[in-house]
Every structure is written in C-alpha cells, then in structure tokens.
Amino acid sequence: MxxxxxxxxxxxxxxxxxxxxxxxxxxxxxxxxxxxxxxxxxxxxxxxxxxxxxxxxxxxxxxxxxxxxxxxxxxxxxxxxxxxxxxxxxxxxxxxxxxxTNRFRTDGREIFLQVIETDEHGRERERLLNLFQRQxxxxxxxxxxxxTVDFGDEGDPLQWWPQGRKAGIVVDPARAFGAPIEARTSVPTSILAEAARALGITEAAASYDVSEAAVRRALNFERDLEPSLAA
Incomplete structure (x- = not known):
C-alpha cells in the first residue's frame, strides 16, 4: 500500500x-x-x-x-x-x-450544521446552518x-465503533489500514475469526497471543456481517 x-x-x-x-x-x-x-x-x-x-x-x-x-x-x-x-x-x-464531522445539531425535526463565523471585529460566534429546508x-x-464515533478536537472522525464500544471492535484508519480490529489487541477481526473457524477458539487465541474473549468478540462481529447484500 x-x-x-x-x-x-x-x-x-x-x-x-x-x-x-x-x-x-x-x-x-x-x-x-x-x-x-x-x-x-x-x-x-x-x-x-x-x-x-x-x-x-x-x-x-x-x-x-x-x-x-x-x-x-x-x-x-x-x-x-x-x-x-x-x-x-x-x-x-x-x-x-x-x-x-460531529458538527450536527438537531431539534428532532430539522438538521443543522454548526458554523463558527468571525465578524469584522474578530469576534467568533456560532451559527446553525439549516441543511434541509423541509421538515x-x-x-x-x-x-x-x-x-459510535470518536472525534478529534476539530470535529473530525478518528475511529468508529460499528457495534458500540462495549463490543470491543473498532475501525481505525491508523491501524490495520482501516480494517475492523479487536480493539485491545489491534488484530483484524477477519484474521481472528478465520483462525477460530480453522483451529477453534482456544488454539486461535494461543496462536495470536490474545485472550479467548478477544477471539469470541472478533468471531461474533464477523458472523454479524455475514448476511450478504444485493448490489
């Protein structure tokens, strides 16, 4: 790459x-x-x-x-x-x-984007931009x-927890080139799941020096993704 x-x-x-x-x-x-x-x-x-x-x-x-x-x-x-x-x-x-970004606001009926503007005196003020002029x-x-997304100080997305943080699986572009990984070990879920199917959970965990819980998390995540989508 x-x-x-x-x-x-x-x-x-x-x-x-x-x-x-x-x-x-x-x-x-x-x-x-x-x-x-x-x-x-x-x-x-x-x-x-x-x-x-x-x-x-x-x-x-x-x-x-x-x-x-x-x-x-x-x-x-x-x-x-x-x-x-x-x-x-x-x-x-x-x-x-x-x-x-995380600069969205909603009142339940409309979507706004937070915009920071600087006036002629250098003062910053917040304005909400209505993205859709319909309800x-x-x-x-x-x-x-x-x-389910961790954002940086400027509102940029840093990493995504596709099943929530408790599931322990994260998509982080700075690790494994953005492939889903088991968060504690950084091992791609596809690798752990494939090892578990071939070797069993216990041996897969030993092979990659991770906990059996980590292998189970990866296996469960990959199983949840299995239903195919029509193009």
Missing amino acids: EPRLIGTGLYTPAEAGRLLRVAPGKLSRWLRGHTMKGTRYERLWAPQVDIGDGHVYLGFRDLMEARVVDAFIREGISAIRIRRAIQVAAEMIAESHPLA YEFRGIIEPILK
Missing part, C-alpha cells in the same frame, strides 16, 4: 458495504455518479481515495460520510438534496466530508450516528 494511504483507510465498495450494510452498487453510484434513462446524476461527493486505476475506493472519511447519507436517504431525503447539502456545508466549514423526523437518527 502506498505511504500516502497510511492513516487514510482503504475500502472497496464491497468491503465498505459489508461494514455499513449498504449495497456496494449504491456506494459506487454515490461516489462515481450514474446515468439513468438518459439523465446524468453526478456523484454526491468526491472520494477521499483515488489510486488512479479507474476503480472506486473509499477512505475512512468516505465511510463515515456514507453512514450519514444512508441514514438521510432512509428518512426519505433525495440524493439530489443531499448532494446540495454536502456542497453547501463543505463550503461553509471548509471540510471535504462535512457529514462525517423531516430526525429524532433518534443523528445521536446513534455520533455516539
């Missing part, structure tokens, strides 16, 4: 779709755009990763952006409106992946999205 991708994470649409439970074809359309019935629909945002081979890849920030986009689409917001919201928000807060039921949508 290229040095510039270290700390970025790298996922094919199939790998990202498995983690997000979103069809890989849908992720590809969001990041590449598509044509339907003679009409061209542009991509929702520019992907974080482009290795120049003509294929679509996602970085960790794309993964986090896609989580929010999927939640919005499930609530009935059109991809066209989401694309426009991303464009406006990206310009307002100078972030390429604004939906991946949608957002209660219970944003909080779960933010709750």
